[in-house]
Amino acid sequence: MRPPGIKDVAAQSGVSIKTVSRVVNGEASVHPETRSRVLEAIDRLGYVPNTAARSLKSGTGGAIGVLIDSLADPFFASLVSAIEARALKEGLSVLVASTGLDEGRERDQLTGFIAGHQVAGVIIAPVAAELPYLEAFRNVTPVVAVDRPLAAFDSVVVDDYAATQLAIRQFVELGHTRIAFYDRDERFLTIRRRYQGYTDVLAEAGIDLDPSLVSWTIDGSLDYAAETERLLGLEDPPTAFFASNAKAAIGLTTSLHRIGREGTAHIAFGDFTLADVLRPAVSCINQDPFVIGTAAIERLLELRESPADEPREWVVPTSLVSRGSGEIPGPAQRHTVDARTASTTSMVGGPAA
Amino acid sequence: MRPPGIKDVAAQSGVSIKTVSRVVNGEASVHPETRSRVLEAIDRLGYVPNTAARSLKSGTGGAIGVLIDSLADPFFASLVSAIEARALKEGLSVLVASTGLDEGRERDQLTGFIAGHQVAGVIIAPVAAELPYLEAFRNVTPVVAVDRPLAAFDSVVVDDYAATQLAIRQFVELGHTRIAFYDRDERFLTIRRRYQGYTDVLAEAGIDLDPSLVSWTIDGSLDYAAETERLLGLEDPPTAFFASNAKAAIGLTTSLHRIGREGTAHIAFGDFTLADVLRPAVSCINQDPFVIGTAAIERLLELRESPADEPREWVVPTSLVSRGSGEIPGPAQRHTVDARTASTTSMVGGPAA
């Protein structure tokens, strides 16, 4: 039994299918009386427009595609949640898929979205830095990148460089000179930008960069427990940790607690559940997935109206949430406090530790 | 510029569109040579079948619909993640939407999925206990419920009753008689089943049920901080807490830590990130969203082949993960230990506290 179609509604209300179509799409020129008769029939029959037919005809469907690393990552889950909430208001559905950080899969899912499902737009956390095959669809399907920039397309990102500088400067001002960069992953421009912020602050403070204090993700994996032990087992171990992403931060925090070294200073790039309940509470750079997701779909909706002028990066502000773990002093606390603050990043106090 | 269609491929490879269709759908009777010629053309043109056209014709599309409470809830995010992973293998896309626990929205999204997008199947965490309007589509679109049962449809759930009994019995055996049931929410059968497990164990142990130890979610909200304070401020306060769901558990844990009462015994229904890092580490009943999600889509795929016989409940096993918070003794520890264990639930040790 197929669901009722536009023809059934037309028959029920004694008008042509075109009039039904007009009512459904909210077009102006329909007699109020006719309209209400049609609406009544729609209601009685439980008619729902078939999106397949609609998008076959119009070339673009009633869904937007969202392509992210993984839904199991709370950051992306919240991001999609924000997008879905906004899409609902717009009457759009959300197709989700994950890349698993694989460029081939990214490509398959993307073409599936665009050529297969004819999505009305795409929001993507890109794995590759550029997606040349999207050029062909530039004027058909708007694309907005999130979390990481994407060459030739709009993107919604945070100021990774400035935010990281703020965190590392705080360590330096507290007298830390042995600062670990936890989870360097060269695959991502964002992480590269964060790493740049780290090295630049060290340089500006006259601290030598010690490669043994940098933890690398190689081949997509890093054993957090082992790495924490390695670092703390060094002859001249780090007194402060900078975790470059939330997943790493959870791994770092967990391993510090397991070996009873949670008193070592640490700041996380990205907030996470219960960060404020741990002792010490974990200081973090807060990048709000709801704000980022909302900004992305907002921009996507704009792009549907007026095709892109010049692609640009939309920078969402972050804040350094001081909860305790990032305010633990180093062995040689300075007495001169540097008052510079980073451009797009503000200091915000959290619950006291 | 529209993407290439089946006609373009047919022209390129010098065959009819029907032959291309055969190749794309992996039908048997195509000459190997013809097939490779077609595949080559597909590759060269970057042809991707238009799912709108396909589903318009065939009546069922290339996506499954997943409808859950909220993607911001880590349990459901992981659930969807598991579903998406399996769907990918099947060549199916995932349409995701949330109900926000609203029955009207549930209905809209569901009809949008089925009549609108013609999904190949639906996985739903139902808000309403029954969805009579789904009857009309019984033979068109398979439906599997998750987390909560749904009248007249298959569902994948856990044994809420037995698992809760196991936790409450542990409290009783440790000498607790003042046990709080944290977050009673009558809207959900699952929570009602958990509550039943709680009251039954109390009754069997001869402990009077004290209504002031039961925290209610009214109108969908419960102020965890205030509720924790109320309970601990009682004349005869609880010495043990049972949190009926993960969200409540996080709220409970957070508020206990904030007021320095984390030493009060507590067990959570549902695991959460960092539960094992807190001190005391939080004991929980572990219901694995990956297992539940995978079971649900597996069943959905079965249903596509062979329409339902009798709807049934698929019970996924849970385990009680002892990490410390649930093993804190009560004021009058018994010396007789009751060895009964619940049917579908097993005891599993976690990292020592």
Added chain:
DNA sequence: ATGAAAGCGCTAACAT
């Protein structure tokens, strides 16, 4: 093993 033709439910273009 391959093809021709009809038509899925809708919208757009063009009447009236």
Added chain:
DNA sequence: ATGTTAGCGCTTTCAT
């Protein structure tokens, strides 16, 4: 303000 017609890209008969 309303109706008629064509056709979106594919799958499904039914032929050959």
